Amino acid sequence: xxxxxxGIQPSGELHIGNYLGAVKNWVTLQSQYDSLFCIVxxxxxxxxxxxxxxxxxxxxxxxxxxxxxxxxxxxxxFVQSMVPEHTELAWIFNTVTPLGELERQTQFKExxxxxxSIVAGLLNYPVLQAADILLYKADMVPVGEDQxxxxxxxxEVARRWNAKFAPEDSPYFPEPKPLLTPTRRIMGLDxxxxxxxxxxxxxxxxxxxxxxxxxxxxxxxxxxxxRRTDPGTPExxxxxxxxxxxxxPETVEHVAVQCSTAGWGCIDCKKVLFESMEKELRPIRxxxxxxxxxxxxxxxxxxxxxxxxRKRAGETLREVKEMMGLG
Ligand code: SF4
Numbered sequence: 001x002x003x004x005x006x007g008i009q010p011s012g013e014l015h016i017g018n019y020l021g022a023v024k025n026w027v028t029l030q031s032q033y034d035s036l037f038c039i040v041x042x043x044x045x046x047x048x049x050x051x052x053x054x055x056x057x058x059x060x061x062x063x064x065x066x067x068x069x070x071x072x073x074x075x076x077x078f079v080q081s082m083v084p085e086h087t088e089l090a091w092i093f094n095t096v097t098p099l100g101e102l103e104r105q106t107q108f109k110e111x112x113x114x115x116x117s118i119v120a121g122l123l124n125y126p127v128l129q130a131a132d133i134l135l136y137k138a139d140m141v142p143v144g145e146d147q148x149x150x151x152x153x154x155x156e157v158a159r160r161w162n163a164k165f166a167p168e169d170s171p172y173f174p175e176p177k178p179l180l181t182p183t184r185r186i187m188g189l190d191x192x193x194x195x196x197x198x199x200x201x202x203x204x205x206x207x208x209x210x211x212x213x214x215x216x217x218x219x220x221x222x223x224x225x226x227r228r229t230d231p232g233t234p235e236x237x238x239x240x241x242x243x244x245x246x247x248x249p250e251t252v253e254h255v256a257v258q259c260s261t262a263g264w265g266c267i268d269c270k271k272v273l274f275e276s277m278e279k280e281l282r283p284i285r286x287x288x289x290x291x292x293x294x295x296x297x298x299x300x301x302x303x304x305x306x307x308x309x310r311k312r313a314g315e316t317l318r319e320v321k322e323m324m325g326l327g
Contacts, residue, residue: 001033001034003140004029004179005035005038005138006022006026006035006141007039007040007080007129008023008040008065009040010040010054010061012056014061015195015197015202015203016277017186017202019068019205020245022142023065023070024068027069029142029179035074035075036076036138038077038079038080039061039078039079040080041058041081043129046125047111047115062079063288063291063298064288065077066288068284078302078305079302083306085314086132086135089131089135089320093157096160096164097156102126102153103123105125107125107126108123108125126154129150129154130157133154135317136316137173140177141177141178144185148178148180155175158171158175159175184241184245186242188202189202189216189219189238190220191220192220203277206281206284209274209282212281216270217270219238219270221266222234222237230262231260234256239270239273240255240256240259246277255269
């Protein structure tokens with residue numbers, strides 16, 4: 001069975017943007033591939049943070065993933081810092097990665113521009129990313145089209161390490177390929193930018209229904225639909241795109257007709273969306289509550305995931321060190 005690896009930042013509870021954009025897809029993939037899903041807390045410490053807050057965000061993310069349907073009996077779910085082999089391999093890869101390649105990474109340029117003092121970890125972030133993937137010799141990484149280039153550095157690291165230390169006719173690390181997945185780019189409720197916690201335009205995956213409605217009610221719609229009698233253009237409205245994500249096809253069709261003929265107002269439209277969202281989100285919210293109430297079980301799940309990951313990671317590192325004359 002081909003192997004996939006995917007990481008997610010410990011940003012706390014999921015919001016519907018990262019649920020629809022990535023995690024819902026992982027739930028489908030987990031039974032089709034040998035799947036490793038990792039909460040990448042070592043990546044999260046490359047920007048300023050509070051220690052106690054990070055631990056809570058990591059746990060909240062684990063709860064969200066499990067509540068969304070990530071099943072630890074089918075896949076391996078673990079926290080990156082519980083598997084120290086990630087950083088060990090990253091150090092090794094630092095010795096084959098050209099500095100120029102790292103400095104050219106768009107993500108580094110963007111993140112470092114926002115900071116007064118730039119830590120080396122921010123520059124070396126993609127090296128750790130390569131270690132995350134290659135440690136498990138993952139064949140593929142689930143990505144959307146816009147993320148394909150992020151994988152290129154991991155492929156380059158694999159090539160460089162293989163060229164230096166593996167026999168020419170038998171490369172040790174596979175070059176991980178993108179597993180192109182149908183991703184949805186979910187806009188925030190302000191309708192201006194991608195849904196993101198830092199922009200405060202999110203709907204939490206496990207948020208209470210009352211709070212969700214309070215956010216949906218004033219959410220931005222088609223700006224040209226000023227009066228109730230103005231026909232709207234569904235394609236330019238974020239609410240319509242959320243319908244596409246949560247409502248059945250016949251409802252989506254109904255929305256398009258009602259909107260473009262001014263058959264209903266935006267609040268009617270949002271009420272229908274709210275009901276569709278509730279159908280999908282209520283079971284997730286209930287599961288999250290159950291998992292949160294059993295913290296010991298959560299600890300056990302994460303410890304078991306880390307143990308499985310460490311076993312595989314340890315094998316790779318032993319072989320890598322052997323081939324490099326280390327240890
Ligand atoms: S009726 Fe619905 S789809 Fe049309 S503009 Fe209003 S909220 Fe958007």
